[in-house]
Amino acid sequence: MQPSLPLFSLFFVAMLALDVMLKFWLATRQTRHVSSHRAQVPDEFASRIGLHSHQRAADYTVARVRLGMIERLFDAAVLVGLTLLGGLQALDQLAAHWVSADLPRQLLLITLVALLLGALGLPFTLYRQFRLEARFGFNRMTPGLFLSDLLKGTLVSALLGLPLAAVVLWLMASAGHLWWLWAWAVWAAFNLLILLIFPTVIAPLFNKFTPLADPELADRINRLAQRCGFSINGLFVMDGSRRSAHGNAYFTGFGKSRRIVFFDTLLSKLNGDEIEAVLAHELGHFKHRHIIKRIVISLGGALAVFALLGWLGQQVWFYTGLGVLPQLAARNDAMALILFFLVLPVFTFPFTPLGSWFSRKDEFQADRYAAEQSRADYLVSALVKLYDDNAATLTPDPVHSAFYDSHPPAAIRIRHLVAQ
Numbered sequence: 001m002q003p004s005l006p007l008f009s010l011f012f013v014a015m016l017a018l019d020v021m022l023k024f025w026l027a028t029r030q031t032r033h034v035s036s037h038r039a040q041v042p043d044e045f046a047s048r049i050g051l052h053s054h055q056r057a058a059d060y061t062v063a064r065v066r067l068g069m070i071e072r073l074f075d076a077a078v079l080v081g082l083t084l085l086g087g088l089q090a091l092d093q094l095a096a097h098w099v100s101a102d103l104p105r106q107l108l109l110i111t112l113v114a115l116l117l118g119a120l121g122l123p124f125t126l127y128r129q130f131r132l133e134a135r136f137g138f139n140r141m142t143p144g145l146f147l148s149d150l151l152k153g154t155l156v157s158a159l160l161g162l163p164l165a166a167v168v169l170w171l172m173a174s175a176g177h178l179w180w181l182w183a184w185a186v187w188a189a190f191n192l193l194i195l196l197i198f199p200t201v202i203a204p205l206f207n208k209f210t211p212l213a214d215p216e217l218a219d220r221i222n223r224l225a226q227r228c229g230f231s232i233n234g235l236f237v238m239d240g241s242r243r244s245a246h247g248n249a250y251f252t253g254f255g256k257s258r259r260i261v262f263f264d265t266l267l268s269k270l271n272g273d274e275i276e277a278v279l280a281h282e283l284g285h286f287k288h289r290h291i292i293k294r295i296v297i298s299l300g301g302a303l304a305v306f307a308l309l310g311w312l313g314q315q316v317w318f319y320t321g322l323g324v325l326p327q328l329a330a331r332n333d334a335m336a337l338i339l340f341f342l343v344l345p346v347f348t349f350p351f352t353p354l355g356s357w358f359s360r361k362d363e364f365q366a367d368r369y370a371a372e373q374s375r376a377d378y379l380v381s382a383l384v385k386l387y388d389d390n391a392a393t394l395t396p397d398p399v400h401s402a403f404y405d406s407h408p409p410a411a412i413r414i415r416h417l418v419a420q
Contacts, residue, residue: 237264324339
């Protein structure tokens with residue numbers, strides 16, 4: 001007679017099944033709702049967006065959601081294979097066969113899992129970039145550039161991630177029962193360091209940044225920043241068109257490294273009034289300290305996560321319930337990290353709407369600030385162009401949007417702006 005699954009195994013399977021079914025239900029709602037409104041442009045946009053563009057956005061949304069459904073089912077199968085079906089156990093034994101020293105063995109296990117997950121996800125990335133994005137006219141990336149990005153991304157991840165993992169593993173072995181507190185402190189410092197060096201060290205490895213060449217626009221932006229009390233260290237244009245036709249702009253960095261970055265594709269689509277309104281919105285996030293609040297919330301959540309990991313790592317049922325037999329003659333810290341961060345999204349997904357709600361609240365607040373510093377109709381004009389050019393659906397399913405969307409639906413957002 002085969003032994004029955006442990007209680008935690010059953011709980012994990014139930015939560016994974018709930019995760020998959022909930023995501024499929026939301027995806028089905030989204031595809032049906034978008035498809036059912038495909039034939040007519042919403043009244044709020046009828047004079048600004050043509051039927052062809054509206055239908056293109058609907059088809060793009062449906063295609064992305066359907067690919068996401070397939071990918072989620074595949075990811076669930078991979079997760080079961082790695083856990084309950086013994087995949088991680090086999091990789092752990094393989095790492096132990098190749099390397100006997102404890103810390104190198106555990107780092108090798110983390111590397112093997114990362115490489116395996118990256119390889120399994122690569123076909124979806126390739127299909128999304130070179131088939132789906134190309135089908136709707138967004139892809140501008142060549143296979144050579146994709147390979148270059150992949151190699152550089154892997155190298156940067158290894159150079160940054162492996163030392164961090166080594167420090168965390170050393171703390172787990174040496175810092176006693178409160179190792180998780182010290183590990184959280186290291187993790188927090190590491191992430192703040194990345195935020196600091198990303199604009200000047202990491203981002204230029206992948207993109208070319210040139211100073212904004214339009215003196216009139218630069219003067220306008222600098223005056224806006226001064227009005228808003230925002231000090232910047234430069235205005236830059238990024239060669240986003242090498243990879244995609246999507247447009248964007250963002251603030252990055254802290255202190256003296258803060259800069260405003262425009263995608264070159266964005267500058268080609270918006271006029272000066274619209275660019276100023278978009279930046280006023282982003283400055284609204286700065287003025288209301290949204291970024292700082294999100295960092296604080298993120299660090300607080302990470303502290304709770306590390307505390308939970310500190311407890312679970314000592315529970316034998318945590319390993320056996322997920323298909324792993326802990327090694328008795330060696331440490332299992334890397335396995336604890338891998339298991340925890342593999343299954344954590346399954347248990348936290350139902351809380352996604354809460355984060356989305358807070359994010360949309362911040363977006364409304366930033367919109368109001370933009371209307372005060374610029375003009376609401378300029379921001380509306382910019383948003384409509386961006387919705388159109390990026391093929392963002394104007395008719396998302398309300399439940400799907402409430403669950404996932406960090407920004408308010410287009411019609412609701414513009415309705416709020418018009419009422420300013």
